Amino acid sequence: MKLQSFTVLLAITAANATKINPLHIKRQATASSVSTATSATVATSSVPSSSGTSAISSSTTGISTGTTTAVGAPASATWGTSYPPLSQISSGMPSEVTQAVTTTYTAGASPTYYSGADPLPTPFVFNAADWPAQDKLPDTSSSEVQEWMEELDGWDIPDLSPTVDGTCVSDPANVANASARGWWTCGGYTRDTDITVCPGKPMTWGTSFDDGPAFYTTKLLHFLNEQNIKATFFDVGSRCIENPNVLIDEYMSGHEIAVHTWSHPHLTTLTTEQIVAELGWTRKAIKTILGVTPTTMRPPYGDIDDRVRAISLAMGMVPIIWTRTPSGVSFDTFDWEIPGGVVTSEASFSQFEGILGNASTLEDGFIVLEHDLYEQTVDMAIGYTLPAALNHNPPFTLEPIGQCNGIPYTNMYVESNLNTSFPIANGTSDGGIDTDGDGTGDAKSKNSTSSASTSSNGGSTQHTSLSIFAMPLLATLAALVVAL
Ligand SMILES: [Zn+2]
Numbered sequence: 001m002k003l004q005s006f007t008v009l010l011a012i013t014a015a016n017a018t019k020i021n022p023l024h025i026k027r028q029a030t031a032s033s034v035s036t037a038t039s040a041t042v043a044t045s046s047v048p049s050s051s052g053t054s055a056i057s058s059s060t061t062g063i064s065t066g067t068t069t070a071v072g073a074p075a076s077a078t079w080g081t082s083y084p085p086l087s088q089i090s091s092g093m094p095s096e097v098t099q100a101v102t103t104t105y106t107a108g109a110s111p112t113y114y115s116g117a118d119p120l121p122t123p124f125v126f127n128a129a130d131w132p133a134q135d136k137l138p139d140t141s142s143s144e145v146q147e148w149m150e151e152l153d154g155w156d157i158p159d160l161s162p163t164v165d166g167t168c169v170s171d172p173a174n175v176a177n178a179s180a181r182g183w184w185t186c187g188g189y190t191r192d193t194d195i196t197v198c199p200g201k202p203m204t205w206g207t208s209f210d211d212g213p214a215f216y217t218t219k220l221l222h223f224l225n226e227q228n229i230k231a232t233f234f235d236v237g238s239r240c241i242e243n244p245n246v247l248i249d250e251y252m253s254g255h256e257i258a259v260h261t262w263s264h265p266h267l268t269t270l271t272t273e274q275i276v277a278e279l280g281w282t283r284k285a286i287k288t289i290l291g292v293t294p295t296t297m298r299p300p301y302g303d304i305d306d307r308v309r310a311i312s313l314a315m316g317m318v319p320i321i322w323t324r325t326p327s328g329v330s331f332d333t334f335d336w337e338i339p340g341g342v343v344t345s346e347a348s349f350s351q352f353e354g355i356l357g358n359a360s361t362l363e364d365g366f367i368v369l370e371h372d373l374y375e376q377t378v379d380m381a382i383g384y385t386l387p388a389a390l391n392h393n394p395p396f397t398l399e400p401i402g403q404c405n406g407i408p409y410t411n412m413y414v415e416s417n418l419n420t421s422f423p424i425a426n427g428t429s430d431g432g433i434d435t436d437g438d439g440t441g442d443a444k445s446k447n448s449t450s451s452a453s454t455s456s457n458g459g460s461t462q463h464t465s466l467s468i469f470a471m472p473l474l475a476t477l478a479a480l481v482v483a484l
Contacts, residue, residue, distance in 0.1 A: 083383030086349060089376050091341035096375060099218045101249040102225050113254045114409035116416035118291045120252075124244040131281070134238035135263045138281050140273040148280040148315065149273060155314040157272060160307040166266020182306040183268065184299075188324045193309060195296070195320040198365025198404030205389055206365055206401035208232040208320075209381070210260055210298065211336075211373035213239050213246035220372050221246075223382040225253050227390070232320075232401040233372070234260035234298040237282030244289045251290050256400040256412050259283055259297040259317055266303040275311045283315070292413035295423040296320050296402065302330075302369075316414060318423040320401055323359075323366040331355050332369040333385065335377040345380060352385045356392060365397075365404050 084093065111117040132138035138145065160181050164171040168186040178186040190196055198206045208231055209220065217233075224231060233250045235257060240247050251257050261267065261278040262285075270278065279297060287293045297317040299308060304319055312319050323331040333352045337343035352368070359366045370385065371377040389396040402412045410416040411423075 083379040086345050086384060089338065089345035089379050089383075091339055091376075093376065096216075096219075098215045099222055101218050101245050102221050102253060103249065104245070105248055105252050109252065111252055111254070111409075114416065116410055116418075117413075118415050120248065121288065121291045124241070124289045126241055126244075131241055131285070132262065132277075134242070137263055137265065137270070137274055138277040140271070140277050142277075144284070145273060145277045145280060148276050151316070152272070152276070152311065152314045155310055157310045157314070158306045160305060162270060163266070163268040163303075163305075166269045166301060166303045182304075182309065184305070184321060185266075185268070185301065185303045188328060188330070190321070191306070191309060193313060193318065194304075195318060195401065195405055196367060197323050197362075198367070198399070198401070199406075200363070201365035201397075201399075201404055202363055203360070203394065204365030204397045204399055204404050205359070206232070206367040206404040207370075207386075207398045208234060208298075208322075208367065208401055209370055209372040210234040210300075211236055211239070211264065211371050213243040213250060214373045215243075216375045216378040217243070217246050217372045218249065219375075220378045220381060221249055221253060221255075223386070224255070227386070229386070229398050230254050230256070230400045230403070231398070232256040232258055232296075234258045234320075235282070235286060236260050236264055237262040237278075237285040238264075239373075240282070240285040240289060247286070247289050251292070256296075256402050256409070257286060257290065257292070258294045258320065258401075258412075259286065261297075261300055264300045266301055267299045267308045268303050268305050272307065272311060275308060276315065279312065279315055279317065283317075292415050295412055295414060295417060313424060316423055320367070322369045323362075323364075325358050325362070329354075329358055330369075331359075331366055333380070335380050335385075336369075336371045336373070338376045338380065339374045345376070345384075348380060349384050349388075352388065356389060356396070359396070360392075365399075367401060 082096075083089075105120060107122045108119045110119045132142075158181070163174050163183070163185075166185060168175050171186075174181065174183065175186045177183075179189055182189045182191050184190060184194075198204045207229065209217075210233075212233060213235060223229075230253075233255050235247060235250075237259075247257070259279055259282045262281040263278065265274075265278065267275050267278065283293055293316075295316055295318060297312050298320050299312075302321045304312075304321065309319055325331075333348050333355070334343045335348050338345055338348055355366075355368055368385075370381055372381070386398070389398060402409070407422065411419045
């Protein structure tokens with residue numbers, strides 16, 4: 001049964017009482033300190049097996065889905081970027097020398113793949129006094145945070161108390177109330193303002209990578225660029241200020257840039273001011289380095305509820321999570337647990353094969369959780385998961401998440417965004433914005449004239465559904481039918 005490996009892996013993961021924060025796993029050696037390492041220990045080509053060889057999966061034939069079959073990674077990889085055999089991708093694997101950025105860009109260079117893009121600012125120079133301490137909750141009394149708090153004026157931020165630790169096992173009271181508070185973590189509750197799929201695009205993978213820009217992101221970028229694959233990068237502010245040239249490489253190569261917080265906390269555990277600080281400082285880091293302000297974000301661990309949603313939307317950022325099937329299967333590869341030795345590479349790849357099998361049955365395209373923070377997760381992507389999707393029969397189409405939702409590059413950034421109903425598109429008949437899914441407006445409308453005609457269907461959902469971002473197109477089509 002195709003869901004079996006998911007079920008077992010989820011059970012194993014849940015049973016593991018210590019949830020590992022990817023940012024707290026021992027970091028890979030820095031580029032300078034690994035410069036003496038040899039890459040000779042890394043195979044330049046391998047023949048990964050799609051057989052389930054791990055203890056958590058008894059499958060030996062991949063995931064069969066009737067007319068489609070997951071065939072795994074290609075038998076012969078010739079794509080120029082080396083990666084180890086699957087069994088050697090582990091917590092103790094030797095570190096490979098990191099690669100240089102694909103291209104070095106100078107100040108004043110502009111992206112050529114979308115119009116209206118501002119040129120890159122003057123090169124970023126790190127000054128510790130300008131930024132909060134890395135990987136720690138920023139101080140909320142700073143003038144910056146107090147200024148960003150004003151963006152919440154006019155919004156009805158739900159009065160929800162922070163969760164205990166952002167997990168379900170520690171918080172039975174909030175688990176019981178998860179539907180009402182729209183808590184994704186415990187039950188997968190979403191709202192119409194969330195992006196969780198690629199609406200109406202079956203066999204399309206809205207591809208993304210989280211937690212960079214990091215040491216091995218460049219290796220991934222070389223592969224993506226070589227394959228002409230574009231993805232969405234959910235970047236951590238603390239990483240952006242230490243790897244600004246990698247962030248620039250992501251952006252200038254045509255990948256979408258989105259916010260993924262400053263220190264990677266469970267956002268539902270924070271105060272409203274702390275959430276504003278986490279999002280605001282990351283937004284500021286990206287703006288300072290790239291000259292653009294993202295209009296999308298992803299909550300770490302997918303930990304979002306109606307309070308986090310309302311704050312994100314008030315600050316101009318649409319939440320993007322990852323897909324859950326109607327039966328509750330989360331499209332998480334658990335690649336982030338390989339570096340800590342919690343999950344084996346074989347188990348993670350088996351999980352991904354299951355995701356492809358499930359994705360083949362969906363009417364919408366899908367979004368998967370993967371990471372570029374660690375060498376292991378990058379090797380899993382370039383050696384196994386991406387090739388498996390590309391070599392699937394029939395193949396999957398890989399697109400960045402904005403693109404697969406019909407959102408043009410211009411709308412992904414405040415500076416070039418000409419769409420007055422994005423990022424706020426969930427208008428209600430009373431001219432407000434419905435952030436908690438009850439069908440009535442509870443926040444100001446950024447542009448009431450453009451959004452007031454769009455009504456919300458309200459209510460919380462546990463299933464993937466047509467994104468609201470398809471609504472303007474449907475409304476246009478409906479208008480054309482009427483006109484005709
Ligand atoms: Zn993350």
